[in-house]
Amino acid sequence: MDRVGTVISKERRPPTHLNFEFYVEKEVTVGDFVVVPAMGGDIIAKVEVLEAYSSLFKEPEILRDERLYGLKMPSQMEVELSRIIVAKAKVLGVYDGIALNPPSIPPSPGEKVYKLPEHHLKRILNLSERGLYIGKIWGGSLKVVLDLDLTLRHHVAVLGATGTGKSYACGVIVEELLLKNIPVLIIDPHGEYWTLRNPSSNVKELESFELGPREFHTTVVSPSGNLRVSLKVSKIPAGALAEAANMSEVQEDLLYLAYKEYKPETLDELEKAIVKAGHERGFMDVTINSILRRIEALRELNIFSNQGVKLEKLLKPGSAVIMDLSQDMEERARRLLVGGLLLELFEARKRSLVPPFVVVVEEAHRFAPQDRETFSKTILRRIAREGRKFGVGLVIASQRIVGLDKDILSQCGTKILLRIDSATDLHFLNPLLEHTSFEDFRRLPHLPRGVAIITGVSLRFPVMVRIRPRMSAHGGGGESLWRSMRLVAQSRVEEN
Ligand SMILES: Nc1ncnc2c1ncn2[C@@H]1O[C@H](COP(=O)(O)OP(=O)(O)O)[C@@H](O)[C@H]1O
Ligand SMILES: [Mg+2]
Incomplete structure (x- = not known):
């Protein structure tokens, strides 16, 4: 396995069964899956945060002094040696070779951290072969x-x-x-x-x-x-037509009755059904005419036909x-x-x-x-x-x-x-x-x-x-x- 770091234990931030930090020795990026071998199984974790430290740049004065007094800056080599990357990882579970169990044990400080091999990652993520x-x-x-x-x-x-x-x-x-x-x-x-x-x-x-x-x-x-x-009038619920035609409640009532009693198959039949049902049920002429106008507008949408x-x-x-x-x-x-x-x-x-x-x-x-x-x-x-x-x-x-x-x-x-x-x-x-x-x-x-x-x-x-x-x-x-x-x-x- 590819070793990427070592578990550390910072003051007041020791590794727990849920989170730990490790000193990064090899390139790691946020989102990487890592593994720490432990007594109870492999601790599987995901890198969530990376932090960069350097003892040389802790005090901003060093930069001011360099500019003001021409003080010598640390050499490139010193800078590089002082640089430390610490990764914060979130434990996902403990893998016993068969199943991923809930987080239960902390990784020990000093333990090596490895990149999770992709074939393990595949199993842990539950990826499929032929999906x-x-x-x-x-x-x-x-x-x-x-x-x-x-x-x-x-x-x-x-x-x-x-x-x-x-x-x-x-x-x-x-x-x-x-x-x-x-x-x-x-x-x-x-x-x-x-x-x-x-x-x-x-x-x-x-x-x-x-x-x-x-x-x-x-x-x-x-x-x-x-x-x-295209749509068949007979297959559309009255409510849907009423919605598309912006009908009032009374208009929708009549539309519903016309549908129920005459089972219209086309817009022409629907118009006839509305006139008939409207008269039979004593709806006012203005209501009937207003629905007919709305149906006419629906016709202009050009989406109804029985030949689609x-x-x-x-x-x-x-x-x-x-x-x-x-x-x-x-x-x-x-x-x-x-x-x-x-x-x-x-x-x-x-x-x-x-x-x-x-x-x-x-x-x-x-x-x-x-x-x-x-x-x-x-x-x-x-x-x-x-x-x-x-x-x-x-x-x-x-x-x-x-x-x-x-x-x-x-x-x-x-x-x-x-x-x-x-x-x-x-x-x-x-x-x-x-x-x-x-x-x-x-x-x-x-x-x-x-x-x-x-x-x-x-x-x-x-x-x-x-x-x-x-x-x-x-x-x-x-x-x-x-x-x-x-x-x-x-x-x-x-x-x-
Ligand atoms: N996975 C991808 N790989 C390569 N090019 C992509 C990818 N996703 C999007 N693009 C490019 O970005 C453009 C916008 O993508 P598109 O899917 O149409 O965006 P939208 O989110 O608006 O549906 C496309 O023309 C395509 O060329
Ligand atoms: Mg799009």
Whole structure:
């Protein structure tokens, strides 16, 4: 094993079963896992703080005197010899060769500290052999492979500021799922996922992760174009329509009655049903007319039809269905589409009409806002709560952590945290990160692009991970870039 230091015992800060300090003899960085052999087993710890000391620079006067009186400074060699690095480590547990037991014994002062060999780290973190290959431990070569079942059953949240690599990381997850033959549905408000069908040109970097370029099978659907997604009036709950049409309570009552009594299949039938039910139940003409006007406005959203593509048929093993919602449309139409289509698919899954699948929701705060009840949020909550029972996994991505439904966020057992610098977001997130240490948390605002702290059910301890390169091309990035790509994407859909 690679020896990196020696346990010390400072006055009033002796090693305990929870924390200890060691004199650093060889390069160690914050976040490194170390091991101290002890009588009861190997004490496993994580380096959380590094402190640099030098007896020569304890007094600031030395520098003043040098400048004022030209006093000789200590030589380079003296400086180097006086320099001491002390690491503060947090004990994670005691490894007996089989299991990691809770911290119970302090390391002895004078004991040697070693870097934890990666094959041990792999076992201790509970990494898998054939799960989702997300990246490599930051500063190391250990592959971070998350257990497939555990990760999918408890859902995933990818969080971080804009441009920190969320969509890129989601793309990595999608690739891994497709490689495992799991169907994926992507809610893609920016139209950036269609590039999954093109191999990456980043061959060199891929090689360093033992990977190669690859293309994936995708089907892009959108509210316009040939593969058009649309909603069936009969499949949308009255409440969801009322929400999208901004109806009052009385209006919603009548809508509900019309639905219940006449089971309309189209907007035309719905209008007739409203007139009939309205008259039968003695609603005022102004109410009826006002609903009709609102339904007319819904019609203009252009998302209702009985001829849309059947997503159930497209969700196939190894294939990604990308719902491109980047075209100019009202946000309420986007939300209604997402809610309606996810509801239909979830119901289809409950009846085993589609294989188990994963849904990736980009910009999740738009579909599941924290401050408002929306139909799409109700459905996403249902998937977050009941998905694991029926084989529907959820991956959400968002840069607006405060604006994202806390309930759904807390259901996400794995969190991939990219750089987060908003103090409000950090404050909101803090109570949701049970296992993340204060030191890890404080590093969130400083993470470079593409580096994440991953925490949750699929890893025994949070680790810092360099996200692996994409095997297929990444479509996100600059505004002008995705605009041009979107145009290409749309023309391709039409070619299909
Ligand atoms: N893991 C990564 N490796 C290499 N480049 C990355 C990585 N993550 C992000 N990038 C680059 O950063 C840019 C922004 O990433 P993106 O995932 O689109 O950000 P956002 O967090 O806004 O979704 C991308 O264009 C991509 O080129
Ligand atoms: Mg993005």
